[in-house]
Amino acid sequence: MEAIKHQDPKRKKATARSKLIESGVWKDHSDQSVEIAPYELPMKVNDKVYNFQVSPWIFNQGSDEEDMYFVASYGSHNFKNNAPLVRLQSLCPHGHYFHSSHCDCDEQRDLAMEMIVNDSIGGFLVMAVGERHAGRGIGHSMIAGLYSYGFKTGRDVVTESFNDLGFHQDERDFSASMAVLQKMGVSNIRLMTNNPDKASQIDSSNSINIDEVVPLIGQVTPESLKERVLLARSGHNYDQHELDQAVQQVVDQQGHHPLERW
């Protein structure tokens, strides 16, 4: 075993890949995408377990542009004729690794899964896990630096810190997510999002039709309130009345506006 452990990791991966191709579960397509055959995975949704099907896809494999997706689906297998619910979720290091309540990414993923398993048709949770999606598209190291910068300077981490560091507040490009859905035979979707930019990127691509935009509004918490207020200001669809009430509650109980604190 020691001998194998010390072999060149690149060589080991190449050998494994050949074995996976041989066994028929790894398919290299001519457009540089890789399709890994689906498998079943039990997932906990509201303390009940549901068997999702996981289909992994990789784009531009081995290059700086590599982009990986875990597509979890549940429900009808006739998604060609019935528009599935679709959540395009980008990896959020804080929300998804640490269940941070500073943002609502973790909660939105859980809510999307809950809606998918309770829907008569079902749908897809497309988890974009690569650097090109992490931290609203700026990657792990930059989102870590950006949060640290925001914490030190008091600049918010939704718009101000992105601007200060020379980034657009959302650097993500959803074209590959749509390509994944197309490859899986989906043409019409019910998109779960509060982000109008996501919906308009998909709309203008003309590759996937949005039959309906379904909002994902979770519970407002004091910790995630600041981010929600800032996202609402930049056009995300939250219930403004509910936000105003939550802000007033924080002002009454803690004596400061949520935007004044980290």
Ligand SMILES: [Zn+2]
């Ligand atoms: Zn997040």
